[in-house]
Amino acid sequence: MLIPRLLVFDPDDYTARVLQDMLASSGFVAPIVLDDAVLCAEVDRHRPDIVVVNFHFGRAGLLDTVARLRRAAPGCAVLALAAPGAALRDLQDWSARTGSIDAIVEKPVSGERIDAALRALAAGRPARRADGQARAPVQARFAELAVLVTELRRPLGVLPQLQPAEFFERVEALNAEHARQVRAADGSVLRLGGGGLVATFAGPARAHLALRCALRLLGAHAVSAADLELAVGLCSGLAVTGFLHSGGAGQYEVAGAAVELAARLSRAAPAGCALADRDTLISAGATQPHVRQQPVRVPGVESAVVCLDPAAAPHAALGALAEPEHRP
């Protein structure tokens, strides 16, 4: 394997030279750039395969510099060094949004780890250089969403009475009906599975639509003859949405704490009920949703969540929700 051409970008002279020495001991020759104003020009001059960027937490302008570098030299890989903790999390978030960094090594770095990272990056470089194309940018963005998760439960004794195919047929039928109701409520079904579905609601009325949908799902389920139990979790918050291309075909995906917490709430909800975090209830404009007086504590949800039981008081719970003023 050819030894990749490197360039070190580090605004701190001392750490830059320590890094240069370390790379030299592994057989890499790496000129140093200390000044971000000349980085792109130096990259143009040296034509490195990989730029090693030493991030110093809190130092302004480094991210902008790397973003400029990616635009100016899209065929050049970027390996970032970052301290663990907030520095690493910030960098990972930014990298996920912008796609400007190809690999991150946590500090303190060892010769072995940086050597392995460089060689792994170098192994992936020729194909990119050969076709002369920059990597297709990941299509992802932040979005405020309300997430609805259903949980289908089989009461004790139901499963042994069913043939496997029968059980899956019932799950499929329930999922299909729930998906229809979600779409009718202007929601988007993200995925369906043996345990229920995950749906998202966007726009200014997202919390209201999600809550109303949850109550309608539960209300309809309560009067149906379904022998599987239904519980629902609702949570609102910032999430990353976009298309994942691993495996070829693009798949729409939503990730974030709200998705995980909605799933936790669905698991914690009693059968026939919905659990919603407080923000969702407030955003939904639900004035008197407290069918159960005792809030429920769910790990990971800071404020106590409120349990809605439409079977106990369907008109009160649904009637508290006005029609949304804004459509998403």
Next chain:
Amino acid sequence: MKTLFDEHALARIIDQSLVYQCACPAQVSRAVLELRDLHRYQLNCANESTNDRLVHETIAQAALDAHARLETCLTQVLELEGWDLDTMTMPDTLKKRPAKPW
């Protein structure tokens, strides 16, 4: 969790140390950050039984104890090495090329 060092200070120590061979304070800083992650994780972990809760509380308390001990250790190490504790700046005397081969 009470802390003596915020994340910015710990990152600054690690940033200046950079490499394993000359990074004893950075190693301690990294361990402090990992203990904070461990503590946070235990607080948010699902308790589906009384035993689950006891397990998580036990780990969280141990993480708290170890965190306090390591933060004190870090303070002592930084003082011994002569760091500027206001700016978390490494003293020039420590700014030398590593003696060991990589």
